[in-house]
Amino acid sequence: MSADGRIVLVTGTSLVVPSALQEVEARGYTLRRLEKDEITGAELRRALLGASGYIIGGYEEPEAEHFEEAALLEAVAFVGSDYRGFVPGWRRAMELGIAFSATPGANADSVAEFTLLLMLAMARPILGSVARSGADGLITPDTMGPAALELRGLTLGVIGPGRIGTRVATIASAGLGMRVVYAGPHRKPKFESATSARYLEKAELLALSDVVSLHRPGPARGERPEIGQNELEQMKDGALLINSGHPDLVDPTALYQALSKGRIRAASDGLRRSPAWQSLVSLGSERFLCLPQTGFHTTAADLRASSLAVQTVCDVLAGADAECKLIENPSYREVRQTIGRVITRRA
Secondary structure: OOOOOOEEEEEOOOOOOHHHHHHHHHOOOEEEEEOOOOOOHHHHHHHHOOEEEEEEOOOOOOOHHHHHHOOOOOEEEEOOOOHHHHOOOHHHHHHOOOEEEOOOOOOHHHHHHHHHHHHHHHHOOHHHHHHHHOOOOOOOHHHHOOOOOOOOOOEEEEEOOOHHHHHHHHHHHHHHOOEEEEEOOOOOHHHHHHHOOEEOOHHHHHHHOOEEEEOOOOOOOOOOOOEOHHHHHHOOOOOEEEEOOOHHHEOHHHHHHHHHOOOOEEEEEOOOOOHHHHHHHOOOOOOEEEEOOOOOOOHHHHHHHHHHHHHHHHHHHHOOOOOOOOEOOOOHHHHHHHHOOOOOOOO
16 A cells, blocks of 8 residues: 555556556555456446545446445546546536546547548448458459449538547548538537538538538437437438447437438447347448447557546645646535535545
8 A cells, every 4th residue: 555545446458558557656546456348336336445536447337326335535537538428427426526537638639530430431341342352352343342432522510529520520621622511509610710611400411411420428328319210311312420429329229220221321439238239230341330439549549548537536636636627527625515525534
């Protein structure tokens, strides 16, 4: 145990880099590792016992009760940006006066590049071509497949023009010559200036776009998907749907029905374990290209995100977070005082 005596739990196997782990101990805290990505609720509950800090570096989805039962917990950091979609108990953590932070922007370049990769892979369905090529590699009408899409001059519709959506739109417009339209809660003049984009209502965007790219945060529990049957029916024939955000942004049953009709095609960075998703995957990569969520996972992004997460948690524990802009609930101390949540540190 460190001289400070407080424990920082870090979960996961690869997102939190070694230098960030070393920083926990260098700051005088005790590092507790749970080196698993798939963590059960019971395992997480045990790991949080006695922990003052918690860095979410695995694929667990902490519930409200995990935070309620972690009596000593002072600070939590999500290694990523979309914590609302992946941490169901985030609101309860804030209600308990636990400092909650994420690392917005740290993986934006990585996810944007991966989005373009998915877009190009669907426009030029190379996986199907590889599968058809055979051992001899001869080009025949059968191995060549149908004519592919050229993206230049097509319309890209961005839903959610945040950091990642802006990067995708910038590359698509400046690098690929695509026209950009976007939809969101309100207009963004800086986004329009950088990409020459036009603001549209979502229904108009869906009807106009050749490629629809989803970049808004994942839906909260109980919230309807961004793209359901009605939205899929509004998309133009032959359009591509690219989801590099949260899997739950799209209704998988409605998407399966739309893809089965052959009107559109889709790609997703991430999937769920359910019969509906299994049905989607069974359609094959030329109609539905799906990978385990990995767009954020690059060496550079992992270094940035995990370093920020560790720094924020350690700063909170040290009482040195006054200038930190990553804490989502900066009044956490006042909340803790109001509800009478007293954290007794070990002697």
